[in-house]
Amino acid sequence: MRLIARFAKEKKDFFELVTIFEEEIQKEQISKTNPKAKTITDKYPSAIWFERKIQDDFGINFENSFDNRPLVQQERFPKNIHPLRKNFKETSLEQSDFTPYEYEAIGGDGVFQVAVGPIHAGIIEPGHFQFSQAGEDILHLEVRHFYKNRAIEKMVEGKTLFEAKPIIERISGNESIAYQICLRDIIIQASNQELPLPLKKRDAFLLELERIIHHLTDLGFIPNDAGFSSALAFASKLAEDTRRFMTKLTNHRFGFGAINFEANSFDVDFINNWLDTLSKEIEYFEDWIIDIPSLWDRFDTTGILSLEKAIKYDAVGVVARASGSSVDRRLNPFYIQNGFEISLEFEGDVASRFKLRLQEVKNSLTMMKNFIEPKTNSLEIDKINDGEYYSFVESSLGELFMAIDIKNGVIERFFVRDPSFINWQVLHIMMDNNIIADFPLINKSCDLSYAGNDL
Amino acid sequence: MIKFWNKRVKTGILTENLEFDDEIKQIEQEIKDIVHKKFAGSLAIRMVDSGSCNACEAECNALSNPYYNLERLGIYFVASPRHADILLVSGLMTFNMTPHTIDAYNQMAEPKWIISLGDCPAMEAPFEKTYAINAPVLDHLPIAYHIKGCPPTPKDIIKGILEFLKGISL
Numbered sequence: 001m002r003l004i005a006r007f008a009k010e011k012k013d014f015f016e017l018v019t020i021f022e023e024e025i026q027k028e029q030i031s032k033t034n035p036k037a038k039t040i041t042d043k044y045p046s047a048i049w050f051e052r053k054i055q056d057d058f059g060i061n062f063e064n065s066f067d068n069r070p071l072v073q074q075e076r077f078p079k080n081i082h083p084l085r086k087n088f089k090e091t092s093l094e095q096s097d098f099t100p101y102e103y104e105a106i107g108g109d110g111v112f113q114v115a116v117g118p119i120h121a122g123i124i125e126p127g128h129f130q131f132s133q134a135g136e137d138i139l140h141l142e143v144r145h146f147y148k149n150r151a152i153e154k155m156v157e158g159k160t161l162f163e164a165k166p167i168i169e170r171i172s173g174n175e176s177i178a179y180q181i182c183l184r185d186i187i188i189q190a191s192n193q194e195l196p197l198p199l200k201k202r203d204a205f206l207l208e209l210e211r212i213i214h215h216l217t218d219l220g221f222i223p224n225d226a227g228f229s230s231a232l233a234f235a236s237k238l239a240e241d242t243r244r245f246m247t248k249l250t251n252h253r254f255g256f257g258a259i260n261f262e263a264n265s266f267d268v269d270f271i272n273n274w275l276d277t278l279s280k281e282i283e284y285f286e287d288w289i290i291d292i293p294s295l296w297d298r299f300d301t302t303g304i305l306s307l308e309k310a311i312k313y314d315a316v317g318v319v320a321r322a323s324g325s326s327v328d329r330r331l332n333p334f335y336i337q338n339g340f341e342i343s344l345e346f347e348g349d350v351a352s353r354f355k356l357r358l359q360e361v362k363n364s365l366t367m368m369k370n371f372i373e374p375k376t377n378s379l380e381i382d383k384i385n386d387g388e389y390y391s392f393v394e395s396s397l398g399e400l401f402m403a404i405d406i407k408n409g410v411i412e413r414f415f416v417r418d419p420s421f422i423n424w425q426v427l428h429i430m431m432d433n434n435i436i437a438d439f440p441l442i443n444k445s446c447d448l449s450y451a452g453n454d455l
Numbered sequence: 456m457i458k459f460w461n462k463r464v465k466t467g468i469l470t471e472n473l474e475f476d477d478e479i480k481q482i483e484q485e486i487k488d489i490v491h492k493k494f495a496g497s498l499a500i501r502m503v504d505s506g507s508c509n510a511c512e513a514e515c516n517a518l519s520n521p522y523y524n525l526e527r528l529g530i531y532f533v534a535s536p537r538h539a540d541i542l543l544v545s546g547l548m549t550f551n552m553t554p555h556t557i558d559a560y561n562q563m564a565e566p567k568w569i570i571s572l573g574d575c576p577a578m579e580a581p582f583e584k585t586y587a588i589n590a591p592v593l594d595h596l597p598i599a600y601h602i603k604g605c606p607p608t609p610k611d612i613i614k615g616i617l618e619f620l621k622g623i624s625l
Binding site: 083119122125126146148149173174176240253254449 | 458459462469502503504505506507508509510511512513514515516517519520521522532534535536546547549550551552553554555559580581582583584585586587588589605606608
C-alpha cells in the first residue's frame with residue numbers, strides 16, 4: 001500500500017489519527033489524557049515527518065519511533081505548546097530560549113559538516129540542508145524545513161470554504177490552480193452537485209497551463225545549474241510567454257482566483273494558434289538541448305533514485321515517474337479520453353527528470369487542445385453540507401491531497417499534503433555517490449516547493 | 456550548432472519588444488542614470504523570503520528573463536547580504552524566519568535599505584494573523600519602500616525600484 005498522508009484531528013473526547021493509504025483509510029482514537037500512538041515508520045519510512053508534525057501540533061507521542069525530534073517547532077519555539085489543539089488560541093508567541101537542534105550527522109576521521117541555509121544564495125525559498133561530507137563526497141544529507149510555516153491549517157479554521165479560498169489559493173504560488181481545483185472538488189462534494197463538463201474542461205486546461213509554466217521554468221533552471229545558461233534564457237522566455245497567456249485567460253499571472261465555477265468564453269482560434277506556436281518552440285528546444293553532450297554528461301547518472309526506493313518512500317509526481325513508478329492522479333477516464341498518456345522514465349537520474357518534464361509539456365499541449373471549450377458556463381453553489389471530505393489533484397509537482405472537515409458550515413479541520421512533503425523525504429537518498437557540487441542540480445531537477453511543504 | 460545560431464539571429468533581441476515599450480524605455484533611462492549617479496553603476500539587491508507563497512520569488516526570477524533583463528540597468532541580485540545595498544523582503548515574516556531575516560539585515564554594510572515586496576510583508580494579503588506570523592515586517596525592521604501587489608508583476612517591481620531610487624538622498 002502507498003502511504004498518502006497521516007494527520008490528526010481533535011474531537012470532543014479524543015484525538016483521531018487518520019492514515020490515508022492509496023487503497024484505504026484507517027482511523028484510530030487516541031486518548032486525550034495520555035496521547036500516545038504506535039508508529040508506522042518501520043513499514044512506511046515516509047510517515048516520519050507526518051508523525052513528527054503530529055507530535056508538534058497535537059502533542060501525540062509515537063512510541064518506538066526512530067526520531068522524536070521536533071519538526072515544525074524550531075529552536076526558539078516555546079516548549080510544550082501544541083498549537084493545533086482547539087484550546088490554543090494565541091495569535092502571537094514570544095521567542096523562548098534557544099534549544100539546539102540535533103542534526104543527523106556522520107562522524108569519523110576527516111568527516112565534516114556543511115550547513116546550507118535557511119537563506120540561500122539565489123532567489124529561492126528558505127530551508128536548511130545539512131551535509132556530512134568526506135571531501136567532495138556526500139555521506140549524508142538531512143533536509144530540515146518549516147521555516148516558512150505560517151500555520152495555514154489553524155488560519156482557515158472557523159471560516160467557510162469560500163472565505164478560506166483566497167488563503168488556500170496562496171499556499172503555494174506555483175501550484176495555485178491545483179490547490180483551487182482541490183478545493184473546488186471538496187465544494188462540489190459538500191454541496192452534492194455535479195460539475196458541468198465545460199467547467200471541468202476549462203479548469204483542466206488551466207491546470208495543464210500551470211504545469212507547462214512550472215516545467216518550462218525548470219527546463220531552463222536545471223541546465224542553468226549545470227552551467228548552461230542559454231537554456232535558461234530560452235526556456236524562461238517561453239515561461240514568460242506562457243505566464244502572459246495565463247494572464248490573458250485569467251487576469252492573473254499565477255491564476256489566483258481563476259477557478260470560480262464560471263467559464264468565460266474562449267477565443268478558440270487565438271488559443272489554438274498560441275498552442276501551435278509553443279509546440280514548435282518546444283520542438284526546437286528539445287532538438288537543440290538533446291544535442292549538447294557536455295550537458296548530458298552532468299545529467300546522466302547524477303542523483304539516482306531507484307524504482308525500489310521510490311516505491312518504498314511513497315514518492316509522487318515527477319520524481320516517482322522519472323524512476324518508473326506510475327503514480328499519476330490523471331490516470332482516469334476523463335484525462336485519458338482527452339489524450340493523456342502517462343510519461344515514464346526509468347533511470348531515475350537528473351536526465352530522466354529533465355526528459356520527463358519535456359515529455360509532459362508535450363502531452364499537456366496535446367490535452368489542452370482537447371480541453372478548449374468555447375461555450376460559457378457557470379454553476380451556482382447552494383448549500384454546503386457538514387462532513388469529512390477528501391480530494392486529490394495532480395499538481396505540477398505531483399499528487400496533491402486535501403482533507404477538510406466541515407462542521408456547522410465552517411471548516412473544523414483543514415489538512416493538505418503537498419507532493420513536496422513526501423518528496424523532500426526522498427531527496428537524501430538521491431545523494432548516494434554524488435558530490436556536493438551536484439546537489440543544486442539534483443535539488444533543482446526535483447524542484448520541490450517549500451511553501452506548500454511548510455504550510 | 457548552426458541551428459542554434461539561425462534561431463538566435465531570427466529571434467533577435469527580445470528585450471525591446473515589450474508591450475509597454477516606451478514607458479519602460481523611459482524608466483530604463485531614469486534607472487540607469489540614478490544607479491550610475493548614486494550607486495557608482497551597480498545596485499546590489501539581496502532577496503530574502505521570510506515566508507511567502509513563492510510567487511514573489513518567481514516574479515523576481517522573471518526579472519532576469521530576456522523580456523525584462525534587469526541586469527542591463529546595473530541592478531543585480533547578489534548571493535550574500537554582505538554584498539548588498541538593498542534587502543528585498545517578501546513574505547509574512549514567520550516565527551521561524553524572523554531571527555534569520557533580522558540576521559541578514561544586520562550582516563549588511565551601511566548604507567543599507569529595505570524594500571518590502573508584495574502584500575504579505577505589509578499584512579495586506581488575504582492571510583490572517585496566527586501564532587506563526589510576525590508580519591507586518593515594519594514592526595521588526597525599518598522599511599524604506601514598499602512594492603504593492605499579490606504578487607507584484609515584474610513591471611511593478613522595476614517601477615517600484617525606480618520610485619525608491621528617486622526618493623533616496625545620498
